[in-house]
Amino acid sequence: MDLLFTVIVLTLLSGLAMPFGALLAKIEHLHPSWLKSELRHSIIALGAGALLSAVALVLVPEGTSNLSPLVACLALTLGGVGFMLLDILLKKINSPASQLVAMLADFIPESIALGAAFATGSSSAYLIALLIALQNLPEGFNAYRELKDGSSMKSVIIILSFVGLALLGSLSGILGYTFLYDLPKVVSLIMLLASGGILYSIFQDIAPQVRLEKHWSPPLWAVFGFMFGMLGHMLVH
Template sequence: MIQLILYSGFAGITVFLGGILANYFNHHVKESPVKYEITHTLMSFGAGIILSALALVLIPKGMQELNLFPFIFSFLFGALLFMILDQYLAKKGGQTATLLAMMMDFIPESVALGAVYAIEPDMSTLLAVFIGLQNLPEAFNAFRDLVQSGFTIHKTLIIFFFLSFFGIIGALIGHFVLSNYPDLTSHLMTFASGGILYLLIQDIIPESKLEKSYLTSLGAILGFLIGIIGEKII
């Protein structure tokens, strides 16, 4: 059990580390066109990693365990619910799409980590590393979005610190509650997939685009490649 907490703790702490790195980069690196391009490339890189989690982990798990119509229901329910939530947040003037996508990705995968640990401990080690690598660029981008939405740096870092522990909570729930209910875990992952895909297309990918720059799109390709490498190793 200590090992599971350590694995999920590592996967979660990168949320806080990503926020610290974003704070340093935003406030201690001189403003320049290169900095602007790096920021957008990291946004694109994070989008690629989120997309890889969607395509290689969340959706395949749902398709493996669920029949067609339950899968469709959970997927569309996730997309529609997050469309409504996104509209509500947009009216309030917030930029929280990246944070929402990160948590929609992080929490189901942490639950899966706990469930997998009960069956295949070796695979859970690699899955923890994979989740941790995903969280770093996602948190980097989410920090920037929250600060631009009006959150103070101090408050944002506190939020990220507490979000880091969601991995441990999710893993313990997956291990003790959901390891014997693969259908329920699959519904959770499929629901998350619909919401993530909506947020990617509506908010995150358009925000990462930078005029007269082709490096940003390459960032998404590299992010997706990281996901392929992680899945291949697992």
């Protein structure tokens, strides 16, 4: 029971990074021109680095540990193709919530994997929680700006909806902890599907937004994001 409580708390805290990112995006009045340029690009780059470290250090290594190379490659590819089709669909319907959907497509399977990791006693469970929080912060930032610019939703409604999504992460963690603890191959499939989707998102939506004319610090934040994941991996192992 104590371990299940830990899963609930960690998935909730990781999810609350989304509304925290939204609050950061809301304070435009502090320095509008800087927030819309260098800070925004830096936050995007931080998210890209965290996502990349999640794939390289946790999701792919653990996902491939229980699957054959053929099945692993197929799952990774299907994840990328699935995100591509989702991206095409959102573009066709001209939805202002594409970043929000992409955020959920990462957060839910990772929360399921986090719950399963605690159930199986994986040493990477806490690292997964850290990486989820690191990526949810910039994704919440971007999703808030996208919804605010493309819809008539009030700021408080957007932020409260992000809090609700954090609760959805806890439910996903409970699902993984309760039902997938003895299905390591299913957990590995979920990890690799999420990895393929994340890699697609990095190079399709995130990386092109990192570079900023006459500013050189934003790409460095991608290094910082990856470094955080690397440090956690080294501390765990």
